[in-house]
Amino acid sequence: MTMHHLLEPLRGALIVSVQVHRADDPLRGPAIMAAIARAAVEGGAAGIRCGGIGGLPDVEAVCAAVDVPVIGLWKDGDTDVYITPSVDHAVAVAAAGASIVAIDGTARVRPDGSTFADAVRAVHAAGALVLADVSTEDEALAAEAAGADAVATTLAGYTPGRTRTPGPDLVLVERLAARITVPVIAEGRYHRPADAAAAITAGAHAVVVGTAITVPAWITTNFREALPRR
Numbered sequence: 001m002t003m004h005h006l007l008e009p010l011r012g013a014l015i016v017s018v019q020v021h022r023a024d025d026p027l028r029g030p031a032i033m034a035a036i037a038r039a040a041v042e043g044g045a046a047g048i049r050c051g052g053i054g055g056l057p058d059v060e061a062v063c064a065a066v067d068v069p070v071i072g073l074w075k076d077g078d079t080d081v082y083i084t085p086s087v088d089h090a091v092a093v094a095a096a097g098a099s100i101v102a103i104d105g106t107a108r109v110r111p112d113g114s115t116f117a118d119a120v121r122a123v124h125a126a127g128a129l130v131l132a133d134v135s136t137e138d139e140a141l142a143a144e145a146a147g148a149d150a151v152a153t154t155l156a157g158y159t160p161g162r163t164r165t166p167g168p169d170l171v172l173v174e175r176l177a178a179r180i181t182v183p184v185i186a187e188g189r190y191h192r193p194a195d196a197a198a199a200i201t202a203g204a205h206a207v208v209v210g211t212a213i214t215v216p217a218w219i220t221t222n223f224r225e226a227l228p229r230r
């Protein structure tokens with residue numbers, strides 16, 4: 001496996017994604033995101049993924065609050081490519097303090113007309129690593145060839161390229177782990193501890209869990225729905 005030394009501490013690790021998903025989410029705001037990130041680290045998270053629609057202020061606040069590796073992203077724009085969609089977004093996330101920048105690694109057209117390889121070059125020049133968020137094996141191979149330092153299954157089931165599995169897409173993790181030389185990070189719909197463990201067994205270098213840990217409304221609904229009907 002080809003691995004940058006900064007990714008070593010994430011071997012077999014749990015990374016917690018701390019993001020809000022709606023502009024009117026009651027938890028929105030850098031201070032709350034930073035507090036949740038600290039709580040996740042207290043619980044054993046070896047890395048934090050953050051930013052999302054909160055963008056740079058959230059990345060900055062989380063980087064200042066924790067001393068584990070931070071994967072930053074900035075969800076922006078109204079096109080299909082919304083995870084750190086342009087070279088400028090990617091460089092800004094690195095400047096906000098993220099040591100790893102998550103970038104859409106699909107082959108779709110980017111709003112600034114750049115390629116994924118352009119973003120990789122710019123982020124590397126800024127001194128950070130690149131995590132390619134992909135949805136298929138072909139995208140993962142292309143992202144690796146373009147210089148991605150790691151590849152994540154984040155977008156599997158969220159593009160036309162791959163049908164959404166009800167739970168996590170462990171088959172994709174297993175296939176990528178067999179074909180990709182950079183670390184593979186499992187991400188997307190890991191809702192139970194056993195799912196996260198299965199990702200590592202399937203060959204993932206690390207697993208990202210978001211909703212099931214950091215979205216209290218989702219957790220609450222699961223409990224409410226499990227109650228007997230009155």
Ligand SMILES: CC(=O)N[C@H](C=O)[C@@H](O)[C@H](O)[C@H](O)COP(=O)(O)O
Nearest residue numbers: 017154158187188189190209210211
């Ligand atoms: C598809 C997409 O935009 N995923 C986003 C990427 O950052 C987040 O909305 C997810 O919460 C994150 O990937 C973690 O996944 P889950 O919340 O399922 O554990």
